Amino acid sequence: MQKKISDWVITEKMMLNPTHFLLKFRSSDPLPILQPGQFVQLKIDENPSVFLRRTFSIHYFDLAKQEIWILVQIVGEGTSTLSHYPVGKSVNVIYPLGNSFSMPLAQQKNLLLVGGGVGIAPLLFLGSTLKQHGFSPAFLIGAKDKHHLLEIDEFEKLGQVYITTEDGSVGEKGFVTDHSVLKQSFDHIYSCGPTPMMKAIAAYASSHSIACEVSLENKMACGIGACLCCVTETHQGNTCVCVDGPVFNANELVW
Amino acid sequence: MVDLTTKIGTLTLKNPVLTASGTFGYGEEYVDFVDLNRLGGICVKGTTLHPREGNPYPRMAETPAGMLNAVGLQNKGVDYFIHSIYPRLTQYKTTFIVNVSGSTIDDYVETAEKINAVETIPAIELNISCPNVKQGGMTFGVDPQAASEVVREVRKVYNKTLIVKLSPNVTDIALIAKTVTNEGADALSLINTLLGMAIDAETQRPLLSTITGGLSGPCIKPIALRMVWQVAKAVDIPIIGMGGIMKSTDAIEFLLAGASAIEVGTANFIDPAISIKILEGIESYLEKHHYSSVKDIIGTLKT
Numbered sequence: 117m118q119k120k121i122s123d124w125v126i127t128e129k130m131m132l133n134p135t136h137f138l139l140k141f142r143s144s145d146p147l148p149i150l151q152p153g154q155f156v157q158l159k160i161d162e163n164p165s166v167f168l169r170r171t172f173s174i175h176y177f178d179l180a181k182q183e184i185w186i187l188v189q190i191v192g193e194g195t196s197t198l199s200h201y202p203v204g205k206s207v208n209v210i211y212p213l214g215n216s217f218s219m220p221l222a223q224q225k226n227l228l229l230v231g232g233g234v235g236i237a238p239l240l241f242l243g244s245t246l247k248q249h250g251f252s253p254a255f256l257i258g259a260k261d262k263h264h265l266l267e268i269d270e271f272e273k274l275g276q277v278y279i280t281t282e283d284g285s286v287g288e289k290g291f292v293t294d295h296s297v298l299k300q301s302f303d304h305i306y307s308c309g310p311t312p313m314m315k316a317i318a319a320y321a322s323s324h325s326i327a328c329e330v331s332l333e334n335k336m337a338c339g340i341g342a343c344l345c346c347v348t349e350t351h352q353g354n355t356c357v358c359v360d361g362p363v364f365n366a367n368e369l370v371w
Numbered sequence: 372m373v374d375l376t377t378k379i380g381t382l383t384l385k386n387p388v389l390t391a392s393g394t395f396g397y398g399e400e401y402v403d404f405v406d407l408n409r410l411g412g413i414c415v416k417g418t419t420l421h422p423r424e425g426n427p428y429p430r431m432a433e434t435p436a437g438m439l440n441a442v443g444l445q446n447k448g449v450d451y452f453i454h455s456i457y458p459r460l461t462q463y464k465t466t467f468i469v470n471v472s473g474s475t476i477d478d479y480v481e482t483a484e485k486i487n488a489v490e491t492i493p494a495i496e497l498n499i500s501c502p503n504v505k506q507g508g509m510t511f512g513v514d515p516q517a518a519s520e521v522v523r524e525v526r527k528v529y530n531k532t533l534i535v536k537l538s539p540n541v542t543d544i545a546l547i548a549k550t551v552t553n554e555g556a557d558a559l560s561l562i563n564t565l566l567g568m569a570i571d572a573e574t575q576r577p578l579l580s581t582i583t584g585g586l587s588g589p590c591i592k593p594i595a596l597r598m599v600w601q602v603a604k605a606v607d608i609p610i611i612g613m614g615g616i617m618k619s620t621d622a623i624e625f626l627l628a629g630a631s632a633i634e635v636g637t638a639n640f641i642d643p644a645i646s647i648k649i650l651e652g653i654e655s656y657l658e659k660h661h662y663s664s665v666k667d668i669i670g671t672l673k674t
Contacts, residue, residue, distance in 0.1 A: 119403040121644060159641065167588060168433050168640060210643065337431050337438060338640040342396035344416075344442045345431035354424050354445055359400075 151216030232309025380557030391636030437588025500538030603629025619652020
């Protein structure tokens with residue numbers, strides 16, 4: 117898919133909690149059909165200590181409305197500056213970057229999308245795409261506590277949602293890998309979140325012979341496979357997350 | 372119409388804007404953003420005799436007005452480059468320069484010899500300045516004796532344009548410049564990255580797997596300019612200047628300081644189309660100031 121540089125305008129901004137927010141954008145150019153798992157790089161100009169672009173997976177994409185959502189956790193200078201961007205502001209974007217999640221085979225009916233923290237971001241776009249393709253995805257979402265559960269109402273529009281919180285304030289207490297839903301059988305698991313969570317999910321999938329795709333969040337510079345900064349170790353050697361990922365079959369990676 | 376051509380030894384470039392090794396892949400990565408045919412040249416990713424996996428992640432850390440990298444010359448080796456990558460690149464009408472690195476003098480010599488045999492590659496950039504490999508790389512570029520030895524041996528087998536890429540991690544860059552010039556370098560490119568490091572105070576750990584790495588970006592530009600200026604006074608072979616060039620005026624400053632061409636590096640990560648914008652900016656500058664050729668401003672700093 118051809119990569120573009122464009123200016124997108126912020127059409128809506130929602131603070132979800134003190135450290136997470138949602139931005140909705142409209143592109144100045146017509147958007148191509150984007151794929152779940154792909155990401156974008158935003159240029160953040162106002163803060164001199166922010167030098168490189170910031171990378172965000174596409175949280176949701178609506179082709180008809182020509183709308184793109186990104187979900188942001190405030191972790192440093194870049195995301196903090198972005199959190200002050202007002203509606204109507206234009207942001208320079210490189211898109212679409214990276215590969216995408218694969219669609220399951222028709223007979224793979226039982227699909228589980230497992231997300232932790234802000235790693236749930238690409239799973240909303242993936243879930244909506246799966247639903248459009250006639251699948252019924254289920255979601256297993258983990259968070260620190262009830263205040264850190266994000267976008268649950270959006271996921272509930274797409275399928276059954278199972279929740280774990282570390283303090284037990286909502287759903288089952290513990291980590292996603294402790295949830296009772298994992299006693300059911302699944303045909304395909306998709307996951308994005310903290311590395312220990314994905315590692316545990318990958319091990320679960322492997323031990324149950326379930327197809328499993330994970331989306332990695334390595335720090336990037338160029339985003340287009342030129343600088344080789346964002347590599348992850350695979351059984352084929354060091355591989356760029358930006359172009360050969362961010363989505364990998366869990367068994368390709370050296371965990 | 373301004374004459375943008377510039378000469379690096381016997382090699383004529385269509386314009387003075389090249390892209391720096393390690394920041395532009397093999398050029399192909401940028402075709403959605405840049406018409407490669409318009410570039411003066413492309414210095415491809417550092418190439419070694421044998422394939423290299425590079426360093427473990429994390430290899431990159433953002434720093435004020437710049438970044439550190441510790442990629443460690445990940446590449447598939449010179450044979451793979453020649454047989455599986457370069458044939459695809461010949462469709463582009465620009466000058467491909469192969470950045471050659473190694474751990475031993477024999478590595479450099481053998482790699483250079485293999486590139487020498489590829490008829491349409493007119494130049495190599497001998498990288499004696501990579502700070503991210505345990506053996507070789509920068510160790511050659513910071514010691515005048517080692518630098519002269521590697522250039523002397525490569526010169527014996529390489530008969531096209533030999534550009535030597537210098538390390539800024541030295542006390543007297545003009546001394547190294549003179550030394551490698553005496554050994555037969557046709558041109559010098561400078562500067563490679565500065566050795567630096569970054570620490571996360573919260574985790575109390577380094578941000579790079581290798582602890583130290585190479586600093587690039589606009590934070591190093593004043594050092595790079597100073598070094599180009601010093602080297603231009605010390606030697607009479609052409610210089611390719613680089614280090615933190617983000618816009619066309621940065622590039623013009625390097626030309627004024629004595630560079631015959633420039634390389635755009637880290638800026639490609641922030642704006643993948645920047646190299647062409649810099650080229651257009653140089654052209655407008657020359658027109659605005661009524662110069663007929665880019666050569667009219669090279670080394671013309673008024674002091």
